[in-house]
Each structure stands twice: as C-alpha cells, then as structure tokens.
Amino acid sequence: MTALDPVRDVAAPKQRTDWGAVRAIMRRDLAAVTRSKAVMLPMLLVPLLMLVLLPMSVALAANGSALDVTKILNMLPGRLAEPISLVPNNEQLIILVLGYLVAPLFLIVPLMVSAVLAGDAFAGEKERKTLESLLHLPIRDRDLYIGKLLVSFIPSVAVSWLGYLLFCVVANASAWPVMHRAFMPTRLWAVVILWIAPAVAAVGLGIMVRVSIRANNTQEAQQLGGAVVLPLVVLAVAQTTALMLSGIRLTFLAGCAIWVVAIWLNVRGARAFTRDRMAARL
Amino acid sequence: MGERDLVIDCEALTRSFPAGVALDALTLDARPGEVLALLGPNGAGKTTTMRLLNGVLLPDSGRASVLGLDPWTQGEELRRRTGVLTENAGLDERFTALENLEFVGRLRGMTEQAARKRGMDLLERFDMGHRADVRVQGFSTGQRKRIALARALLHDPELLFLDEPTSGLDPAATRDVVDLIGSLAADHGRTVVLCTHFLGEAGKLASRMAVLFRGVLHAFGTPGDLAAELWSRFEVRLDLGAPAAPPLIAALTSLPHVHEAVATERGAIVFTSARDDVPSVVAACVRERSTVFGVDPRDPNLEDVYFALEAQAARSRSTPAPDLVGAFSAEVPS
Numbered sequence: 229m230t231a232l233d234p235v236r237d238v239a240a241p242k243q244r245t246d247w248g249a250v251r252a253i254m255r256r257d258l259a260a261v262t263r264s265k266a267v268m269l270p271m272l273l274v275p276l277l278m279l280v281l282l283p284m285s286v287a288l289a290a291n292g293s294a295l296d297v298t299k300i301l302n303m304l305p306g307r308l309a310e311p312i313s314l315v316p317n318n319e320q321l322i323i324l325v326l327g328y329l330v331a332p333l334f335l336i337v338p339l340m341v342s343a344v345l346a347g348d349a350f351a352g353e354k355e356r357k358t359l360e361s362l363l364h365l366p367i368r369d370r371d372l373y374i375g376k377l378l379v380s381f382i383p384s385v386a387v388s389w390l391g392y393l394l395f396c397v398v399a400n401a402s403a404w405p406v407m408h409r410a411f412m413p414t415r416l417w418a419v420v421i422l423w424i425a426p427a428v429a430a431v432g433l434g435i436m437v438r439v440s441i442r443a444n445n446t447q448e449a450q451q452l453g454g455a456v457v458l459p460l461v462v463l464a465v466a467q468t469t470a471l472m473l474s475g476i477r478l479t480f481l482a483g484c485a486i487w488v489v490a491i492w493l494n495v496r497g498a499r500a501f502t503r504d505r506m507a508a509r510l
Numbered sequence: 511m512g513e514r515d516l517v518i519d520c521e522a523l524t525r526s527f528p529a530g531v532a533l534d535a536l537t538l539d540a541r542p543g544e545v546l547a548l549l550g551p552n553g554a555g556k557t558t559t560m561r562l563l564n565g566v567l568l569p570d571s572g573r574a575s576v577l578g579l580d581p582w583t584q585g586e587e588l589r590r591r592t593g594v595l596t597e598n599a600g601l602d603e604r605f606t607a608l609e610n611l612e613f614v615g616r617l618r619g620m621t622e623q624a625a626r627k628r629g630m631d632l633l634e635r636f637d638m639g640h641r642a643d644v645r646v647q648g649f650s651t652g653q654r655k656r657i658a659l660a661r662a663l664l665h666d667p668e669l670l671f672l673d674e675p676t677s678g679l680d681p682a683a684t685r686d687v688v689d690l691i692g693s694l695a696a697d698h699g700r701t702v703v704l705c706t707h708f709l710g711e712a713g714k715l716a717s718r719m720a721v722l723f724r725g726v727l728h729a730f731g732t733p734g735d736l737a738a739e740l741w742s743r744f745e746v747r748l749d750l751g752a753p754a755a756p757p758l759i760a761a762l763t764s765l766p767h768v769h770e771a772v773a774t775e776r777g778a779i780v781f782t783s784a785r786d787d788v789p790s791v792v793a794a795c796v797r798e799r800s801t802v803f804g805v806d807p808r809d810p811n812l813e814d815v816y817f818a819l820e821a822q823a824a825r826s827r828s829t830p831a832p833d834l835v836g837a838f839s840a841e842v843p844s
C-alpha cells in the first residue's frame with residue numbers, strides 16, 4: 229500500500245504475458261506503419277537499391293568488359309583471397325562482390341528497417357501524443373514492450389529474408405550469361421541472413437528503444453540512433469567482410485557475439501521501459 | 511459513509527520531478543456517483559494527481575486506494591475499471607474514429623465485433639456517427655474530444671477521469687461537452703473526476719471541489735461550502751454607452767444581491783452574488799431608463815486569482831503562500 233518500494237517489482241509474482249494485448253498492440257502498429265509513407269518508403273527503397281540494382285549492375289559489369297579483379301585479390305592477404313582465386317577469371321568479380329562483399333553490406337537492411345520501425349513504435353507514440361492515453365490503458369509495461377519489440381523485429385527480419393530471396397533471383401538471373409549456373413544462395417550467405425541479420429535487427433531495436441524513451445519525437449530518435457548506429461555499421465561491415473572471407477565458422481561466431489550484445493541491450497531496454505519513466509517524460 | 515465505500519481515498523500523496531514538487535501531500539476522497547472537480551490553474555498538479563490515482567505515475571510517498579485497489583501494485587486491474595480522457599485527446603491520426611476505438615476495445619479484451627458495435631453506439635450518442643469511418647486527421651478539437659470521450663467510455667468504466675475536457679473548445683462545443691459530462695455522471699452511479707481550470711464548469715458539474723494551487727490543496731468541499739467564499743463577488747460589466755449616472759448606481763447598489771456598483775467610462779461594473787442576479791441588474795437599468803447595449807457576466811477565472819496571488823507573493827516573499835479561497839473574495843484585477 230505504501231509508495232515507492234524498491235523491492236516491490238522484483239517481489240511481485242511473475243505474471244504471464246497477455247498475448248491478446250500484445251497482439252492488439254502489434255496489429256495496430258502494423259496497420260499504422262503500412263499507412264505511413266515516411267516509414268514505408270525507406271523500408272522498401274533501401275532493400276530495393278541494395279538487393280536488386282546492385283546485383284544487376286555487378287552482373288552487367290562482369291558480362292560487358294572483362295574487369296580484372298586479380299589486382300583487388302592481390303591486395304588481400306593470401307588466405308583471404310583463396311576462395312575467390314580458385315574460381316575461373318570471368319566469374320571472380322561476381323563471386324567477390326555478390327558472394328562476399330555485398331553480404332555484410334546487406335546487414336544495413338535489417339538494421340535500418342528495425343531502427344525505422346522501432347523509432348515509429350516508441351518515439352512515434354510521443355510525437356503523435358498518443359502515449360499518455362496508451363499508458364492509461366490496462367496493459368502491463370512488459371506486454372507493451374513485447375508488442376512494440378515484436379512489431380519492429382518481425383517485419384525487419386521478414387523484409388531481410390524476402391529481400392534476400394529477391395536478391396538470389398536477381399543475382400542468378402543477371403549473372404547467368406557469365407556463370408551459366410545458379411550460384412546463390414551460398415552457405416556463407418545463409419549464415420549471414422539467417423543468423424546475423426536477425427541479431428543485427430535486434431541490436432538496432434535495443435539502441436532505438438533506449439534512445440526513444442529520451443527523445444521527444446521520431447526525428448530526434450532517428451538522429452540520436454543514427455549517431456550510435458552508423459559507426460557500428462561501418463565497424464560491423466568491415467569486420468564481417470574479413471570474417472566471411474576467413475570462413476563460415478568465424479562468421480557464425482561473429483553472429484553469436486552480436487546476439488549477446490543484442491540480448492544485453494534489450495534486457496536493459498525492457499528494464500528501462502517503465503510506465504512511471506514514460507509518464508515522467510510526457 | 512464508511513471508508514470502504516469510498517471510490518478514491520488518498521492520503522499525503524506526494525510526487526516531485528527534477529524541476530520541483532508537482533504534488534505536495536494531497537489528501538482527498540471521492541464518493542460513489544459523485545463528480546469531484548480538481549480545480550486549479552496550469553501547473554497546479556491536477557494531471558499529476560490523475561496519473562498517480564490511475565497508477566500511471568508512482569508517488570514519492572503517500573498512500574491511495576482507488577476502487578478498493580492499490581494503483582501502484584494493481585494498476586492493470588484498476589485501469590480495466592477506469593476510463594480516462596486525457597487533455598490532448600491522443601487519437602492516432604492515421605486511423606479513423608472507429609478504428610481508434612476498436613484498438614482500445616481489443617486491448618480491453620473485447621471482441622472486434624463487440625468493440626465496433628459499442629464504439630458505433632457511443633459515436634452516435636456523441637453525434638459523431640457520420641464521421642466514424644473518416645480518418646481523424648483534420649478533425650476539430652471538439653470532435654476529437656468527443657471521440658476520445660467515447661473511447662474512455664467503451665468499457666463502461668466505474669470511474670472516469672476527465673482532464674480539461676473543455677480546453678481548446680469554442681463556447682458552443684464547450685456547452686455540448688459540459689452537458690455531455692453532466693449526463694455521463696448521471697449514468698448508473700458512475701464516479702467522475704474532473705480536472706479543470708474553469709470555475710464555472712466545476713460549479714456546474716461538481717458535487718465537491720478540490721482547489722489546488724502549485725501542488726497544494728487549498729480547499730476541499732461542496733460548492734455550497736465554497737460558494738460563499740468563491741462566488742461572493744460575481745462580476746457583471748454593463749455597457750450603457752456612457753458612464754452610469756449616480757441615481758442608477760444608487761439603484762443598483764440597493765438591489766438585494768448586489769455588493770457594489772462602480773461607474774466606468776462606458777457604463778458600470780456590478781458585483782453580485784451569482785449569475786442568477788444578472789436579470790435583476792438589467793431590469794434595474796431599464797427601470798432607471800438607461801440604454802443597455804451589452805451585459806457581460808464574467809465567470810471568475812482562476813487565472814485572475816493566479817495573478818493576484820503571484821503579485822501578492824511578490825510583494826511579501828517571506829510570508830507563506832496565501833490562501834487561495836481567501837483570494838477569491840479579494841477584488842479581481844480587471
């Protein structure tokens with residue numbers, strides 16, 4: 229009955245997630261997002277650029293002139309260049325770029341999509357001034373958090389996976405005149421898409437949730453988030469490229485490390501996500 | 511009435527923010543079926559009180575029981591039985607009026623159909639049925655308030671919190687909403703907590719009033735209890751085209767409920783006891799053969815009091831904060 233009791237929350241019996249409430253939140257946010265151009269446009273444009281236009285132009289380049297990649301390969305440490313030096317010369321550009329270099333870049337897709345969606349789901353409530361009335365509804369802090377998290381996470385993974393399917397089709401089709409076979413998907417890509425991409429999406433979420441609680445509107449959240457996320461992207465892309473070239477095992481382990489960070493960020497985010505804290509920042 | 515029957519029962523409720531104390535040891539109660547007004551200027555702590563009582567904010571200290579529940583450990587259970595109209599209607603512009611209600615209905619465990627049906631009924635009752643399937647973007651403040659009110663009533667709550675329900679409304683919309691609230695309170699014994707800075711609105715609707723100023727409760731009681739002090743001077747401005755002549759002033763002063771009449775450049779200011787005295791004031795003018803161009807009855811506004819208090823506080827910094835109720839009977843600066 230008394231006020232602030234620091235142990236109260238911990239001592240309270242663990243209550244089960246109310247999936248009905250979680251679903252209601254998710255359905256509403258999903259419906260809202262599909263009606264918002266500011267969210268849909270970047271969500272569709274970036275994957276389109278990266279996953280359709282990029283493979284097409286690389287394939288065209290490989291087909292048109294005999295671009296020599298041996299120079300690039302020579303710059304790499306011997307062990308790293310090995311998987312590519314083994315394939316025929318005219319296939320090297322395609323394998324190097326589409327098989328290796330694009331994959332880490334591709335991680336921008338889940339990161340960006342999850343950041344845009346989480347910004348809309350968390351900071352967007354504040355910007356649209358709908359947060360206060362939401363807090364007055366009978367939904368537990370944790371269920372609200374779960375709903376918002378899933379509605380950002382699931383679409384970003386879905387967009388990544390569908391985007392990758394599209395990428396495979398476009399890459400195989402446009403590289404056909406050179407390769408004469410379907411070379412996508414590769415095992416390495418499978419690790420990146422199935423294992424690393426969701427982890428990266430979760431990292432983007434974890435960061436955006438923290439940032440969104442502080443920010444007053446989506447734009448501010450995106451800016452703050454971008455400042456944190458962009459250096460990470462550069463780092464991750466560089467690291468992943470090197471790791472991918474050195475083999476599937478290390479790539480998988482890198483994914484594990486990203487998952488650890490993602491889980492840590494999200495557990496902390498869930499703790500920070502309390503009604504009182506949100507109401508105090510209305 | 512026993513303690514158990516109280517809908518709201520709170521004691522020494524205190525909450526501060528980094529900027530300072532928003533609510534200082536608030537003690538009050540609400541009885542079943544009553545309209546309780548929280549009255550005070552901006553920053554008085556009305557919204558904070560409402561958030562605390564609905565378990566949205568945690569207090570620094572104090573205790574409360576709302577509908578027999580502890581708002582801070584049984585918040586979800588409590589919020590299932592309360593409805594809130596926030597000051598900013600808080601509708602999602604990307605959805606239609608009905609969709610905004612449906613979402614809340616589903617969150618409150620209603621089926622989609624039940625939520626639609628109940629939502630439509632309420633929208634029709636509030637004269638918004640024809641706009642049910644239109645996106646909220648571009649709706650007027652009055653329309654938004656009515657949709658938000660429908661949303662707050664979707665589950666037929668036992669306790670209704672209304673935060674500044676008429677702020678931003680034009681006079682006609684204000685009257686509509688005030689009438690609406692009056693009828694809601696009459697619905698099967700529902701208890702209503704009304705936060706407002708309009709004395710008139712509180713006077714019209716509330717069975718009891720809590721007057722807050724800078725987070726401190728200054729007066730708490732029925733309008734009857736407070737009226738003597740709060741409404742001892744009801745100001746009416748008369749536009750007579752010219753200063754009121756001494757015989758008219760004398761005639762006005764001699765009326766039963768008139769405390770004072772003062773001539774002004776264009777007529778007179780008359781201080782009466784209540785709005786009901788206005789007709790007799792006008793009749794007196796007519797009897798004295800004055801031409802009445804305009805009558806402007808001025809509801810006492812807390813802003814006036816706020817400025818009066820600020821001025822008083824500035825004059826004597828060392829003295830404690832003046833009593834708000836006392837300040838009401840002090841002359842209101844014009």
Ligand SMILES: Nc1ncnc2c1ncn2[C@@H]1O[C@H](COP(=O)(O)OP(=O)(O)O)[C@@H](O)[C@H]1O
Nearest residue numbers: 507508509510527532552553554555556557558
């Ligand atoms: N979330 C908050 N953070 C900081 N200060 C706040 C917050 N909410 C309210 N306050 C302060 O507390 C006081 C009371 O605010 P509020 O309850 O909103 O008053 P009212 O609703 O009567 O206008 C004000 O001085 C306000 O600035």
Ligand SMILES: [Mg+2]
Nearest residue numbers: 556557597673
């Ligand atoms: Mg307020």
